[in-house]
Amino acid sequence: MNYDIAIIGGGIIGLSTAWNIQNKFPQKSITILEKEPQIAQHQTGHNSGVIHSGIYYKPNSKKAKTCRAGIFLLEKFCKINEIPFKKCGKVIVATKHEELPNLQKLYENGKQNNLQGLEIIQKDQLREIEQNTAGIQALLVPETGVVDYTKVSQKLAEIIEKNGGKIQTGFRVTEIKCEHKRFILRSSNEEITANFLINASGLYSDRIARMASVQTEIQIIPFRGEYFRLNQEGEKLVNTLIYPVPNPSMPFLGVHFTKNIAGEVSIGPSAVLALAREGYRKMDIQPTDLAEILTTPAFWKLIKQIGKFASGEILRSFSKKAFVKAAQKMVPAITTNHIAEFESGVRAQAISKDGQLLDDFAIVQVENQIHILNAPSPAATASLAIGKSIADLIH
Ligand SMILES: Cc1cc2nc3c(=O)[nH]c(=O)nc-3n(C[C@H](O)[C@H](O)[C@H](O)COP(=O)(O)OP(=O)(O)OC[C@H]3O[C@@H](n4cnc5c(N)ncnc54)[C@H](O)[C@@H]3O)c2cc1C
Structure with missing residues (x-):
């Protein structure tokens, strides 16, 4: 089957991009290739569920612009499609x-x-x-709010399919070839072709770019974010969202309290190096991923810069007491009895050749392909605006 556009990745960025392209070019045939049996199983389905206001981002950066535009688009989308969200501040x-x-x-x-x-x-x-x-x-x-990004993604998927788009789950792209300006995308047992390729594969975006012969110096380093959850007694101590003043040299916001759209209160996330790109548990190790991290000179340059920060995060990851101590700075009444381990998420954090954490979103176009190489937080908030900016690159 040949498509006008193939998008690799069924997270909120891939879905929003497909939806925006359909809105702009209803006649184009689109497919989304997603390796998991369902959409939104990685960063999109494992985050804090916060609609960020845009307070942290450098004025005029892509993050600042798309976050501000994204809030409006997201709230409008939620209202039209009856997805609950709350502007709780x-x-x-x-x-x-x-x-x-x-x-x-x-x-x-x-x-x-x-x-x-x-x-x-x-x-x-x-x-x-x-x-x-x-x-x-x-x-x-x-202006800060909360929403369930999995619900937003499911609704996007439903509309995309209603409009004629094809979402192919269980399709892990393992090979990309380009012949006569047409891409051949293969999994272990299937093959499709497309005239235009969009890489929205999150934690694997650097590898997919290289697979498509795009030379990039960007490397994805996975950072696990672990959360605890407050029990019913603990939930009474928090009304909305409580954040610390972040370390301005880090792209992470620090351990915070979030009352999500379902009313559960989480504390987290921490930011520890994951030993696998999809390493949700402490002991998840993927030898290829680990070897790649350890043999990347940029990673060691990064460690030199963030060593002190990283050791604090590791301590909080292994010690519930240390985690609670960080939380008690903001809410002193929290004790270890109030909290239980919750889920974790893994962030796709891009670093540059010289070991700098890339702060802004990175989107690279090379002829008939677009690669989203850095889309960390607040990319879920900004997703509908990011998708629109990508659709605007297509003619
Ligand atoms: C702990 C944590 C907390 C966060 N909190 C917030 C928040 O409160 N607010 C906010 O705005 N943002 C938040 N973010 C950021 C936000 O979740 C992400 O920026 C956003 O979900 C990125 O979406 P994505 O589609 O790029 O990536 P993903 O959701 O990771 O999607 C990428 C998809 O590509 C698929 N894929 C990868 N390789 C292949 C392949 N070879 N073939 C086929 N498919 C492939 C994956 O299976 C995956 O489904 C948080 C992130 C984390 C991890």
């Missing part, structure tokens, strides 16, 4: 005086990114919102 809490300058910088950054209703609040006002926090000052971010 969040507080970013400073617990030490040293954190106040960074809190102020975040406020200014948010203003530059056009966030509405931002406010620096003092202790008493913070206590009115979150009675159990220990902050000395906080940033109130009313």
Whole structure:
């Protein structure tokens, strides 16, 4: 079967891209190839479920622009398709005086990114919102929300199929050939051809790019994010979303409290190196993935830069007590009795040749192929805008 466009990856980015292309070019034939038996089984189905406001991202970056545009598109999509979401707001809490300058910088950054209703609040006002926090000052971010990204993805898949698109699950792309400007995509037992290729394969996006003969210096390093869940007693201590002031040199937001759309409260995620690209458990090791990480010079350069941060994260990963201690900085009443292990997710974090964590989204076009090589958080929030920007690259 020959398609106008083949998309590798049935996560929220691949799905949003297909939906946006269908909206722009209803006549084009599209297929999504997904290796799992169902869509949204990786980053899209294992995240915090937060609709990010755009406060953290560098003004004018792709992250800032698509996150802001994405919120609007996502909320509209949810309303039309009756997917529950909540604009619950969040507080970013400073617990030490040293954190106040960074809190102020975040406020200014948010203003530059056009966030509405931002406010620096003092202790008493913070206590009115979150009675159990220990902050000395906080940033109130009313535009933050929560949603279930798996539900959003399932609805996108339903519409794509209704519009004539074909989602082929259980199709792991293992070989890509290009002959006379047409791609031949093979799994172990199937083959399709396409005139245009889009790589939205998340944790495998660098490998898929190389498979398609696109030379990229970007390497994906998997970072596992582990969560704990509060029990019923613990849930009473948290009303909405409570975040720490993040380390400005890291793309991770720090251990935070999230009351998701189902009303469950999670604490996390941590950020520890995963020893397999889909290593959801501590002991999941994939020898090829591990060997690749350890033999990449850029990885060792990265470790040199983030060694101290990484050791703190590893400690919290192996010690429930250390994890609780980090959470207690914001909510002192939390104890180990309130929490139980929850799920984890693995982030596809791209690094450059010189070992820098790539901050912004990275989308590369080479003739009739587009590769999404870095789409970490807030890519779920921004997904509908990212998909639109990719559809705009196609003529
Ligand atoms: C712990 C964690 C917390 C996060 N929290 C948030 C949040 O609160 N808000 C937010 O906006 N973002 C959040 N994110 C980020 C967000 O989840 C991701 O940016 C987004 O889901 C990326 O979507 P994707 O489609 O690119 O990747 P994925 O969802 O990983 O999809 C890629 C797909 O490609 C498939 N695939 C890979 N290789 C092949 C192959 N060879 N053949 C066929 N298929 C293949 C995979 O099976 C997978 O389904 C979080 C991420 C993590 C991990």
